[in-house]
Amino acid sequence: MATEFHNLQELRHSASLVTKVFIQRDYSEGTVCRFQSKFPSELDNRIERTLLEETVKTLNSYYVEAEKIGGQSYLEGCLACATAYIIFLCMETRYEKVLKKISGYIQEQNEKIYAPRGLLLTDPIERGMRVLEISVFEDRGSGSSSPSSSMSSAGSSAR
């Protein structure tokens, strides 16, 4: 790695944004929220393949848990219906609880894995659950030529 960042704070204040990579949704299993585990080629020399795949896999499992249709979701639905959904004004739904877990997870991943490599994950909920945005930073101090990689390489491998 050409650049070394020690924490998120340093990343924010001293780095300049080079590009953003977007990991799109995987609709092969229907409308459930799921992100593609295909590794974007722009990040080839920034992060190990397995780390990113692990992150995406964990995120996908969180979303599966949030959207699971089973006993608990039925109970929640029926109870809420019986109270004319007023209970949603006071109670947090299961989905919201899982979303909180997800944002905690992303924060932790950013601090431990991505910020030291000059990357930053954005929580998908801030992008309408459409994409997982990864911002690629370049350290100003290093002064090296920014690897503004061609995005057409991602396009050629479009589904």
Place this chain on the structure above:
Amino acid sequence: MSAVMITRKVRKWEKLPGKNTFCCDGRVMMARQKGVFYLTLFLIVGTCALFFAFECPYLAVHLSPAIPVFAALLFLFVMAMLLRTSFSDPGVLPRALPEEATFIEMEIEAANGNVPAGQRPPPRIRNVQINNQIVKLKYCYTCKIFRPPRASHCSICDNCVDRFDHHCPWVGNCVGKRNYRYFYLFTMSLSLLTIYIFTFDIVHVVMRSVDNGFLNTLKETPGTVLEVLVCFFTLWSVVGLTGFHTYLISLNQTTNEDIKGSWSGKNRVQNPYSHKNIIKNCCEVLCGPAYPSVLDRRGVMQEDSPVSATSAAPYSTSSSSSNPVPQTTKTTAPLIPNEHTPDDAKPSIAASAEKSPSPKEEHPPAPKVPPLASPETDAEASLTKDKTH
């Protein structure tokens, strides 16, 4: 120049594109035309008020006090469902930010290759395979995204809505993924309420006529005539609508798909979202998880500090995390500042964004489309606009 930034908190709903109106500081979200919604409210509240005034005293005494109690509960449920449907976010998909839009455009151009001059580029479609069926995802020129499966663009609200069912003028909002179950419960409970009021109106008139005679009864309780009229006409439409939506739910289809005939016909794709089991389909639609809104309406917009061009707003994982870029999507795209905008341009752009903080009552100019994308008439949205109950 020592600019003093305006300290008023600007919430994100004020900068949302689309033709929605917001109330209660972003808590309530509706379409612009609310006239028919007020009519719905008036009819329901008015008819129930007449029922409680004219019928209930007599029926509570002569039949049972449970009758008005049950009517009151049913009325409250109907109102709760109506307000939930009308005031909630139907599942609006936020528009793509400039970087995402550019990324998608580049992918499309790479996939299309070289188009000879003078020829139209091929339509922007992505094919995905869901449950062994090929589903085509269309590109939305307004929102600059490939619409997820089952999403559609509502031209009345000017938003892409997830699992778009239809735009309902009676509730003054779109019906989509997040509020479909409330809409269905509203129509069902309204059918029950209408039948209930109609039945007890008849019972009341019959009981009273036995004692006093038919014409005298009508003179004593003139409200009954009005109620019977309203209920009679409402019954046919609302009960029919409930039946139609029950049919759609059992097949896990949306009104939009039904109108377009997406899954009907021999040569067409079969519905890949249906579980082929009526109970499962109903459970998924009615008892599925309560999806949260992805539009952060009440989040506070953070102004970029003009100190350095690289200080993006601090990344925050709380729900009030903000867009580092003030969204001025009502104007041409190049005006949106980003990390590469020179410092002196930023305060002027932020200041111009501040000038129009009021919600969508004023009619802003139509947004200009940047050169890469071209607008496309959204045939499906116009179909939806024409649908009336």
